[in-house]
Amino acid sequence: MNEHASPNGNGSSRAPLLQLRGICRSFGHVRAVHEVDVDLQRNEILGIVGDNGAGKSTLMKIIAGTVSPDSGRILMNGEPVEITTAQDSRRLGIEMIYQDLALFDNLDVAANVFIGREPTRGLPSLLGFLERRRMHREAAALLERLNIMIGSTRLPVGVLSGGQRQMVAIARAVAFEENNHILLMDEPSAALGATESATVTELIRDIRGDGLSIMIISHRIPEVLDLADRVMVMKRGEHVATLDARSTSVEECVNLIVAGAPAATGQA
Amino acid sequence: MTATATPPGAPLDSRAQAAARARRLLLGQHVLLLIALILLGTYFTSRLDFFLTSQNVLTILRFSAVTFIVATGFTLVLIGGGLDLSIGSGMAVVGVTAGKLFEAGVPLVLAFVLGVVVGVAIGFVNGFIVTRFRINPLIATLAMLFVLLGVAFIITDGRSTQLRDDGFRFARENVGGVPVPVFFLIAVAVLSVVLLHTTKAGRHLFAVGGNPDAARQAAMNVDRFRLGMYTVAGLYTGIAGVLLASDLGAIAPNSARNWELYVATAVFLGGASLTGGRGSVVGTFIGVVFVSALDNGLVQMAVRPQIVLIVVGAAMILAVAFDQRPKGGFR
Ligand SMILES: Nc1ncnc2c1ncn2[C@@H]1O[C@H](COP(=O)(O)OP(=O)(O)O)[C@@H](O)[C@H]1O
Ligand SMILES: [Mg+2]
Numbered sequence: 001m002n003e004h005a006s007p008n009g010n011g012s013s014r015a016p017l018l019q020l021r022g023i024c025r026s027f028g029h030v031r032a033v034h035e036v037d038v039d040l041q042r043n044e045i046l047g048i049v050g051d052n053g054a055g056k057s058t059l060m061k062i063i064a065g066t067v068s069p070d071s072g073r074i075l076m077n078g079e080p081v082e083i084t085t086a087q088d089s090r091r092l093g094i095e096m097i098y099q100d101l102a103l104f105d106n107l108d109v110a111a112n113v114f115i116g117r118e119p120t121r122g123l124p125s126l127l128g129f130l131e132r133r134r135m136h137r138e139a140a141a142l143l144e145r146l147n148i149m150i151g152s153t154r155l156p157v158g159v160l161s162g163g164q165r166q167m168v169a170i171a172r173a174v175a176f177e178e179n180n181h182i183l184l185m186d187e188p189s190a191a192l193g194a195t196e197s198a199t200v201t202e203l204i205r206d207i208r209g210d211g212l213s214i215m216i217i218s219h220r221i222p223e224v225l226d227l228a229d230r231v232m233v234m235k236r237g238e239h240v241a242t243l244d245a246r247s248t249s250v251e252e253c254v255n256l257i258v259a260g261a262p263a264a265t266g267q268a
Numbered sequence: 269m270t271a272t273a274t275p276p277g278a279p280l281d282s283r284a285q286a287a288a289r290a291r292r293l294l295l296g297q298h299v300l301l302l303i304a305l306i307l308l309g310t311y312f313t314s315r316l317d318f319f320l321t322s323q324n325v326l327t328i329l330r331f332s333a334v335t336f337i338v339a340t341g342f343t344l345v346l347i348g349g350g351l352d353l354s355i356g357s358g359m360a361v362v363g364v365t366a367g368k369l370f371e372a373g374v375p376l377v378l379a380f381v382l383g384v385v386v387g388v389a390i391g392f393v394n395g396f397i398v399t400r401f402r403i404n405p406l407i408a409t410l411a412m413l414f415v416l417l418g419v420a421f422i423i424t425d426g427r428s429t430q431l432r433d434d435g436f437r438f439a440r441e442n443v444g445g446v447p448v449p450v451f452f453l454i455a456v457a458v459l460s461v462v463l464l465h466t467t468k469a470g471r472h473l474f475a476v477g478g479n480p481d482a483a484r485q486a487a488m489n490v491d492r493f494r495l496g497m498y499t500v501a502g503l504y505t506g507i508a509g510v511l512l513a514s515d516l517g518a519i520a521p522n523s524a525r526n527w528e529l530y531v532a533t534a535v536f537l538g539g540a541s542l543t544g545g546r547g548s549v550v551g552t553f554i555g556v557v558f559v560s561a562l563d564n565g566l567v568q569m570a571v572r573p574q575i576v577l578i579v580v581g582a583a584m585i586l587a588v589a590f591d592q593r594p595k596g597g598f599r
Contacts, residue, residue: 066485087487102482104475106545115475116486118468126469 015078017042017213018063018182023072025058032058033069034237040182045204045214047228047245049221050257054234056217057099060184063215064096065089093181095173097188101165105158109150110139112157113172142171146203163196167203174207183207185216189223201227221250221257235260297539297590298551305558312565319565326447330439332560333449334515336553337456338508339531339538341391341501343552344464345405346535348497349477349544350398353409355505356527357416358390360520362509364423367519370436379436383513384506390416391502395495413528420521428520439514449511456504460549463500473497478545526577533580534559536587559583 018040025033033055040046048056061067063074065083074081076092083089089096103112111118114135120128139153148167150160157168166188173183188204189197201223208214218224224231225245233241233256240260243253312319338355345352366383370376390412397408431437441448464470476483476493483490509524516523538555540547559580566576 086485090487098485100481102479102485104478104482104545106474106478107471111471111475116472116488118471120468123467126467126472128468129466130468130471 019075047224047231050234055237096184110153330447333453336556341504351405354412356524358505359509359524360420363513383510387506395498399491437517533584
């Protein structure tokens with residue numbers, strides 16, 4: 001099947017960037033994710049909506065490699081890939097921003113942006129000396145490029161506002177990626193006020209393109225319809241519909257979330 | 269060069285953040301502690317003619333050196349999100365081992381090294397128990413406190429004996445007017461500052477202690493860091509244990525009784541936190557000098573030892589209360 005695929009992947013560039021096929025995952029009796037198929041195209045923002053417990057976070061964690069599926073396949077550029085750990089997904093260019101952001105409040109902004117990927121000098125690996133100046137310089141340049149306004153890269157993340165923390169998490173996720181990478185965001189604006197949420201949405205809009213594809217879970221239906229290209233609706237672990245964000249109204253979307261099927265015709 | 273000028277429409281809270289930074293700098297725990305140390309020294313000097321003499325300062329320094337070495341291990345463990353209550357008993361086991369070996373005719377240097385090796389092994393066991401069996405470090409090292417105390421009593425048959433040969437008492441000697449333990453203090457301080465504050469491993473230790481879940485997501489091996497930090501703490505316990513035995517010139521299973529109190533008080537005063545991810549070598553050093561000076565001054569004012577325990581314990585409560593005060597901007 002893939003015998004004509006060229007080694008650098010260009011030969012299969014017609015296939016979606018990421019495909020999930022028949023993904024299932026249960027916790028005891030709870031079918032958190034059931035027989036889910038998803039396609040994510042290049043440069044696309046795909047919204048994921050659904051009630052609490054619909055399986056959105058679980059699905060995302062399966063792609064990020066922190067939850068393993070009971071069954072199903074994952075393909076990138078049409079080729080099957082094995083994702084069993086967070087390192088696997090990161091190696092494939094997939095970055096996830098968790099609901100709790102996974103920031104280090106006790107470390108400063110630059111340290112958070114570079115955590116785990118610090119440039120060092122001298123001895124190899126863990127015993128190498130941190131290049132602090134360089135990290136602050138590059139972190140400041142990154143924040144400026146992304147239009148993120150934070151007084152100083154030397155501030156501990158613990159003193160930042162919710163929106164600033166979210167933006168540091170996003171900056172960290174996009175800082176090191178080359179082309180064709182995927183950013184997974186679980187409710188990035190859940191804990192934010194309206195203004196901060198709008199700023200974060202603006203940042204997400206800014207960072208798309210350049211080969212960056214985004215999957216974003218959100219409860220704010222108007223916001224996600226505005227931001228995303230397509231919106232996937234989940235209910236009780238199942239993928240009930242995918243909507244074209246531009247031609248779908250907020251009411252239609254909410255109806256699907258509640259009913260699990262289009263209100264009148266019952267046909268997706 | 270610093271092209272980080274805030275773009276137009278800078279967020280309102282950047283000024284609040286600058287203020288928070290200034291406040292932290294001014295009211296930083298180190299600065300407050302230094303002021304407290306100066307006040308304490310001034311008070312003792314006014315009450316005791318003897319307090320600020322070079323001989324007494326050297327005594328304080330000698331006691332500080334041993335305390336600092338073990339306290340630095342305690343600090344590393346706290347930074348990485350652990351706790352080690354077994355330090356006093358660990359020092360006792362190390363001290364009696366080295367003393368017994370020396371008494372049996374083992375050369376001084378070899379006895380010293382073997383004592384330190386025992387310390388490293390104790391640290392490794394602590395780390396192994398905490399990471400492998402997932403036992404809360406408070407429980408694991410509290411149990412180790414008693415296990416090791418038992419071991420120290422078994423090794424010595426429960427007796428304290430003075431070593432007849434003065435060759436073991438090198439920790440009492442001065443080189444160029446400086447007590448020998450101070451050289452160990454300097455070595456441990458330099459090694460720890462470099463490790464903790466300039467290397468990737470040190471940065472990751474802060475990360476592991478500050479947010480272990482996030483550290484795992486950033487592909488750090490949290491358990492291996494914790495095993496490593498307990499082992500390094502064991503190394504420091506080993507050095508401190510041998511130095512203490514040498515200072516006392518005795519094989520004494522209860523030599524390091526109450527050291528947990530002095531060490532923990534010093535480290536918490538120095539800004540480390542039970543919640544992990546915070547602490548510094550410099551802070552611990554100031555904390556140790558403070559506690560040593562407090563102990564020294566009170567003893568010389570003929571305050572009863574029981575009262576000294578109460579005062580040091582109260583200082584620990586104050587330090588932890590200060591650490592847990594509500595902070596603006598924190599959850
Ligand atoms: N680690 C887990 N252990 C047990 N049940 C879980 C776990 N993670 C998720 N679940 C269950 O799976 C279902 C889907 O959860 P989740 O994916 O978090 O939903 P969502 O993010 O859409 O709110 C829920 O019923 C939840 O209770
Ligand atoms: Mg969720």
